[in-house]
Amino acid sequence: MATELQDFLEVIQQVDTFEGFQEATVGLRDLLNITHVVYHWVNSVGERFGAGTYSSDWVDRYLEKDYLRMDPVLFGCFQRFTPVNWKQLDWSSKAAKAFFRDALDHGVGNQGYTIPLRGPNGQFALLNLNHNATDDQWERFISRYERDLMIVAHEFNKKALSFDAPGEVQSGPALSPRETAAITLIARGLSRGQAAAEMGISEHTLRVYIESARHKLGAMNTTHAVARALSLGLIIV
Amino acid sequence: MATELQDFLEVIQQVDTFEGFQEATVGLRDLLNITHVVYHWVNSVGERFGAGTYSSDWVDRYLEKDYLRMDPVLFGCFQRFTPVNWKQLDWSSKAAKAFFRDALDHGVGNQGYTIPLRGPNGQFALLNLNHNATDDQWERFISRYERDLMIVAHEFNKKALSFDAPGEVQSGPALSPRETAAITLIARGLSRGQAAAEMGISEHTLRVYIESARHKLGAMNTTHAVARALSLGLIIV
DNA sequence: TTCTGCCTCGCCATTTATGGGGAGGGTGAA
């Protein structure tokens, strides 16, 4: 087991260009001896990237049909933090069933396992494993590899992040304590008047903080500023 | 190594009550033979919980001094997704130095390693390891255990999540596609008019979506709704 | 079938936020 993990990690360590992700998924697929491996991530700017072994037919169709908006795997993983066996997801809707059938028709295996990963600044990534197998076989596969795959997924994500944000921590524009406090209260739903009262200052002063924070964050309005502050991890609601 | 990991996991598996986290951190500390182990998490409602081996003196002082608002460890981890050696953090500010000195005075070791974990619904957790050691010793400790600790952290978080959200996926109030789209555009800084134009509907219709989403999210105003939707992972900006 | 939820649109009045302008005192860094 430990030996295998080493093999997996070697494949990932070799990724040194953006295109390398593709090769890494192929390498991982061959090592695991399964049908498909796909790594998919959304960076801090909301751009989506994918690298994997799905046929280009399927990728094209996926994009064309805008499956991103209803894929139960994506949707399910967005709501959880634990890896998920596709069988556990909600495939009950008509659209989901049609999607699954369409996927099978394009060479996607009937079993899947996905590890969701989250980072700061809204980074969100998925490592998808896909195979044709019975439920039992797939369960055995998962219980054998789940630990290793967790590590693998993290290493993948580390690589992705190193391309995405070379500085690792760009930390964005720091807000002053009062600005942070003000934005936090606003994010909690208080009106400016309430927030000012809460902070024991005049509403005008509070306004100055919000405006100042807004400018630092490059936001068009207060709501945008709150969204950015949240996404950047500058505040916690 | 594999044996040790089994030991670690056994400690965590035994957690069956809320209070069990405390014992688990003690168990983990003893197995790793270090000074402190602390698990800290913020649940979906923004409540904070901690379990660990820090002295109650230090915990009290930490809360009393409101160190939460400036702790470089917390702040640093909020910005990254990779585990972090405390030495890499920014301790340059006066407040940070004072905090560090205060921590040492309360029995906190000079070296630390923290694994940040994120989940859906704004869940955010930290597994802190702390010890008295030289930089070299600590580096060796980290490189020896980092893989295992990643797994351990995930198992911890899985437990925490099972207490936090017994249903595993409460998924919150689902927004309709149009509501999601509307909230997303608003979160990106568009005004209602702009967002409506973007979606090709009347401003009034867009307002209905926002209002509807606001009610579903239990938010007091649009900004609050955006903050909640973001925290719940219902939208990505 | 009935009912619920979703999508679409309109008007009204009121509250709230925004975008400018100004001012003074504090603290820490160069």
Add this chain to the structure above:
DNA sequence: TTCACCCTCCCCATAAATGGCGAGGCAGAA
């Protein structure tokens, strides 16, 4: 010391959001 940044307060006019009223059509679930 000077400069920059932070904290605090005020006024004014306009733009925008909110709350509540109404309406119809269309789909899927009970």
